[in-house]
Amino acid sequence: MSTSPMHFVPSAGFSNRTSAIVDDPHLQKSFRGAMDFLMAKRLAQFPDVQAFEDLRSVGERIRKYSLAKLPDLLVQLETNLTANGIVVHWAETPEEAQQVVIDLMTRAQAPLIVKGKSMVSEEIELNHALQAKGIDALESDMGEYIVQLAGERPSHIIMPAIHKTKQQISELFAAKIPGVDYTDSVDELIQIGRRVLREKFAETKVGLSGVNVAVAETGTICLVENEGNGRMCTTVPEIHIAITGIEKVVEKLEHVPPLMTLLTRSATGQAVTTYFNWISGPRKPGELDGPREVHLILLDNGRTQAYANEEFRATLQCIRCGACMNHCPVYGRIGGLAYGTTYPGPIGKIISPHLLGLDATDSLVTASTLCGACGEVCPVRIPIPDLLISLRTQAQGNSAAPLRGAGSGRKPMTALAFKAWGFLYSSPLAYRVFSFLVTRLRAFAPKSQGGWTRSRAPLRPAARTLHSRMREIERERH
Amino acid sequence: MSARDRILDRLRKNAPNPAQIQAPILPESATGADSAALIAQLTICLEAAHADVRRVARGGLSAAVAGFCRDRALKTLMLPSGGLPFEFAEPPAGLSVERFDRPFEALKPRLFLDVEAGLTVADCAIADTGTLVMASSPQQPRTLSLVPPIHLCLIDERRIHPSLASAMRAEAWSPSLPTNLIFVSGPSKTADIQQTLAYGAHGPKELIVFLFDGSEA
Numbered sequence A: 001m002s003t004s005p006m007h008f009v010p011s012a013g014f015s016n017r018t019s020a021i022v023d024d025p026h027l028q029k030s031f032r033g034a035m036d037f038l039m040a041k042r043l044a045q046f047p048d049v050q051a052f053e054d055l056r057s058v059g060e061r062i063r064k065y066s067l068a069k070l071p072d073l074l075v076q077l078e079t080n081l082t083a084n085g086i087v088v089h090w091a092e093t094p095e096e097a098q099q100v101v102i103d104l105m106t107r108a109q110a111p112l113i114v115k116g117k118s119m120v121s122e123e124i125e126l127n128h129a130l131q132a133k134g135i136d137a138l139e140s141d142m143g144e145y146i147v148q149l150a151g152e153r154p155s156h157i158i159m160p161a162i163h164k165t166k167q168q169i170s171e172l173f174a175a176k177i178p179g180v181d182y183t184d185s186v187d188e189l190i191q192i193g194r195r196v197l198r199e200k201f202a203e204t205k206v207g208l209s210g211v212n213v214a215v216a217e218t219g220t221i222c223l224v225e226n227e228g229n230g231r232m233c234t235t236v237p238e239i240h241i242a243i244t245g246i247e248k249v250v251e252k253l254e255h256v257p258p259l260m261t262l263l264t265r266s267a268t269g270q271a272v273t274t275y276f277n278w279i280s281g282p283r284k285p286g287e288l289d290g291p292r293e294v295h296l297i298l299l300d301n302g303r304t305q306a307y308a309n310e311e312f313r314a315t316l317q318c319i320r321c322g323a324c325m326n327h328c329p330v331y332g333r334i335g336g337l338a339y340g341t342t343y344p345g346p347i348g349k350i351i352s353p354h355l356l357g358l359d360a361t362d363s364l365v366t367a368s369t370l371c372g373a374c375g376e377v378c379p380v381r382i383p384i385p386d387l388l389i390s391l392r393t394q395a396q397g398n399s400a401a402p403l404r405g406a407g408s409g410r411k412p413m414t415a416l417a418f419k420a421w422g423f424l425y426s427s428p429l430a431y432r433v434f435s436f437l438v439t440r441l442r443a444f445a446p447k448s449q450g451g452w453t454r455s456r457a458p459l460r461p462a463a464r465t466l467h468s469r470m471r472e473i474e475r476e477r478h
Numbered sequence B: 001m002s003a004r005d006r007i008l009d010r011l012r013k014n015a016p017n018p019a020q021i022q023a024p025i026l027p028e029s030a031t032g033a034d035s036a037a038l039i040a041q042l043t044i045c046l047e048a049a050h051a052d053v054r055r056v057a058r059g060g061l062s063a064a065v066a067g068f069c070r071d072r073a074l075k076t077l078m079l080p081s082g083g084l085p086f087e088f089a090e091p092p093a094g095l096s097v098e099r100f101d102r103p104f105e106a107l108k109p110r111l112f113l114d115v116e117a118g119l120t121v122a123d124c125a126i127a128d129t130g131t132l133v134m135a136s137s138p139q140q141p142r143t144l145s146l147v148p149p150i151h152l153c154l155i156d157e158r159r160i161h162p163s164l165a166s167a168m169r170a171e172a173w174s175p176s177l178p179t180n181l182i183f184v185s186g187p188s189k190t191a192d193i194q195q196t197l198a199y200g201a202h203g204p205k206e207l208i209v210f211l212f213d214g215s216e217a
Helices: A014-022 A025-045 A048-068 A070-083 A094-107 A119-123 A126-132 A142-149 A166-176 A187-205 A229-234 A253-268 A303-308 A310-317 A329-334 A344-358 A358-365 A373-377 A384-395 A412-424 A428-440 A450-454 A466-477 B003-014 B035-048 B059-071 B104-113 B163-173
Strands: A086-091 A112-115 A136-139 A206-209 A213-215 A220-225 A239-245 A275-279 A291-297 B052-055 B077-082 B095-102 B117-121 B122-125 B131-135 B150-156 B179-183 B208-212
Touching: A014 A329, A014 A358, A025 A329, A048 A070, A048 A253, A048 A310, A070 A291, A070 B003, A086 A094, A086 B059, A094 A206, A094 A291, A112 A187, A112 A213, A112 A229, A119 A126, A119 A239, A126 A136, A126 B117, A136 A142, A142 A166, A142 A187, A166 B131, A187 A229, A187 B104, A206 A229, A206 B095, A213 A253, A220 A229, A220 A253, A220 B117, A229 A275, A253 A344, A253 A450, A253 B163, A303 A344, A303 B003, A310 A344, A310 A384, A329 A344, A329 B077, A344 A358, A344 A373, A344 B208, A358 A384, A358 B052, A373 A384, A412 A428, A466 B122, B035 B052, B035 B117, B035 B208, B059 B150, B122 B163
Parallel strands: A086 A291, A112 A136, A112 A206, A206 A239, A239 A291, B052 B208, B077 B095, B077 B117, B117 B150, B150 B208
Antiparallel strands: A213 A220, A220 A275, A275 B179, B122 B131, B131 B179
């Protein structure tokens, strides 16, 4: 299985990546169709605005409460998981998390790990780390399997292959899977994937999964999915490794139903997914199936930085439904791959600066129209537009409590221009002199004005200032 | 200091004052719906999710299961090792009925390659989402509802709860849960290729639900 390593340099080349995509009419049509489909399905699940707002309030309160108690809940979770026979591992960095998996694979002498869908495993670039050690990692979620076959990354956190058409997938399967003839029937394509992956489920010693929510009071890992690959990865192999960010924990089992209904309805417009899988331990004596070992990796990777600031802590309320990207006018145009980060779209813009540093992500926080759609659909009311503005302030270095990489977005010329603007607009004399000059010298305005004129007409000062026009109107009135 | 202690230390340093933490107020869970309404709602939701729902008398369960296998010309059916609300008087002609009575490892090749249908008994069901709930136990293995291409599931219609929240309270799952609690709301499916729905992605392609009244003899 070939996957080309792609290291995170999201800010570098961001605008070049986007323009190629925006100019492709075929991609534009398929993105629009997919986004409209997901938005309509979600809307059908929330017909009553008030009921939705009430449920959001519950979801928001549960997430805020869980985050407020996070250190205690993590300890409680660890205690109860351990009592249930699940081994807990802590990792501060992607490298530490990779090492936990590598060590478990080495000890089990397993050459292959079959993976259910896990964005955290993408975040730590697990597949490349394993490959470097000669261990194969196979994605089993159909969408993830498709993007892995293509040597790409997921472009959406819920629908990883949303950027690919049926024809592209048909060609990919015929080219990459031995013994497969070209077919463009979706049913046949899925059956091909099923056949290939079933052999691997039966063969592999180790399965990996993500976590949708972990319950502290019972020591339980909960997973939602439709395909059954998550159940395969967590039931059939001898060893099940789950990996999650430290923020995904709730205190009580009764906190799960409101969050899960918000998740599935916001994500794919489903009242419930086909499978909802609660795992509270490895196979017990007397039981005939299930893994012999279950491990949970708790990953920090910058989450404690977001936690340290009351405002940015809201970022960790996220339940990873993807509704913000489905409703984002920017994501809808450029798709998920252009961002260059594991998590694309609005949530990606606010979480990635903590994971990767603002110096690697400063152009992402400005890639927003601040239209507010993401904030309106967020099922746990993360104020995404407000957080984007605060991150922009941070990127300019204007904060008393700087984040990692703060100030990296500051450009001397831009800073100087705004300083000059501030001076001109706060001194009446300077303003009058300035406006007198620019209205007279307007013919000399440059035709090329950097990024602005790439797709817009050049800006030219007006022939008369607003002040002089106002004076004229006043005179005519009297 | 370990990674664990450093992570917890950073969180503790910045955690809000416990006095300011308000516990969430959860919505009231539905109760008191009558049994006919619950059966109807469960059936509608399961059918909407592409499941085949059949209501049978308890005494007719074995005939209903055998009839399904005969109609579909199935050759192999695997049953759990115990806890069934019916027994086959005699195995239906042409059908090999096996029991999941050994560890999974011994049965793995058969389960993956030969067994056409697996039968399980749901512990309870949830009406508002059309969900069957199964707890793992020595009698009820997890793979029986996952690996064979057809999943037959029996559910006692007196065991239907209105919602997940009400099921959670009534079943007293907290604080001690079975090794695995699985909620099934239809056959396996995916829409990962151009948002086109296809069934039988990795789990069963078909889900056949037999609703029966467990109070009958």
